[in-house]
Amino acid sequence: MGDVRRDNALDRLSALIGNTAAWMTLFMVVVTFVVVILRKTFNVGFIWLQETVVWMHAFVFMLGAAYTLHAEEHVRVDIFYRDMSPRRRAWIDLVGVMIFLLPVCAFLAWTSFEFVTQSWSIRESSREAGGLPFPFVPLLKTILLLMPLTLALQGMSLLLKSLARLRES
Numbered sequence: 001m002g003d004v005r006r007d008n009a010l011d012r013l014s015a016l017i018g019n020t021a022a023w024m025t026l027f028m029v030v031v032t033f034v035v036v037i038l039r040k041t042f043n044v045g046f047i048w049l050q051e052t053v054v055w056m057h058a059f060v061f062m063l064g065a066a067y068t069l070h071a072e073e074h075v076r077v078d079i080f081y082r083d084m085s086p087r088r089r090a091w092i093d094l095v096g097v098m099i100f101l102l103p104v105c106a107f108l109a110w111t112s113f114e115f116v117t118q119s120w121s122i123r124e125s126s127r128e129a130g131g132l133p134f135p136f137v138p139l140l141k142t143i144l145l146l147m148p149l150t151l152a153l154q155g156m157s158l159l160l161k162s163l164a165r166l167r168e169s
Contacts, residue, residue: 008157008160008161010153010154010156010157010160011070011154011157013150013153014066014067014069014070014150014153014154014157015067015070017063017064017066017067017150018063018064018066018067018068018070018071019067020063021059021060021063021064021067024056024059024060025056025060027056028053028056028057028060031049031052031053031056032053034049035049035050035053046130047126047128047129047130047131048126048130048131048132048133051126051128051131051132051136052132055132055136055140058140058143059140059143062143062144062146062147063143063146063147063150065147065150065151066147066150066151066153066154067154069101069151069154069155069158070154070157086165086169087165087166087169089162089165090161090162090163090165090166090169091162091166093158093159093161093162094159094162094163094166097155097156097158097159097162098159101151101152101155101158102152102155104148105148105149105151105152105155106148106152108144108147108148109145109148109149112141112144112145112148113145115141115144116138116141116142116144116145119137119138119141120135120138120142123135123138124137124138124141125137
């Protein structure tokens with residue numbers, strides 16, 4: 001059986017986004033270190049800098065979802081799955097994507113759309129004095145649409161790989 005995974009553009013997109021999220025994690029640690037040093041050493045604090053850490057944390061988790069699926073690190077009942085044949089795994093993945101993953105992604109995108117567009121239309125900014133200005137809040141909320149999109153794309157990759165495995169066997 002050939003390795004369908006390497007030649008898939010959707011997988012490469014997930015890997016790129018996942019690697020970006022990993023680098024953002026490092027940047028988040030550096031910014032957190034700066035916040036602590038400024039606060040504890042110089043008794044200086046910037047609300048916008050502290051908010052930046054929270055926003056980066058959200059970006060990492062939301063954008064890391066597709067990469068987690070790509071790397072097969074997501075939660076599933078692996079006690080049964082790991083002992084299954086590749087053909088049965090392909091069936092489980094195929095059905096799981098079609099019945100669970102894609103409908104959940106569609107639901108998340110559908111329910112988030114108005115929330116995101118309203119944030120852009122009112123030019124929302126931080127509620128905190130000295131917090132992040134427009135367009136940072138709407139950009140963060142846009143991740144609520146990007147996460148299901150990237151997750152659905154990675155789900156389509158899994159679906160295509162499952163179909164390829166079923167054809168091979």
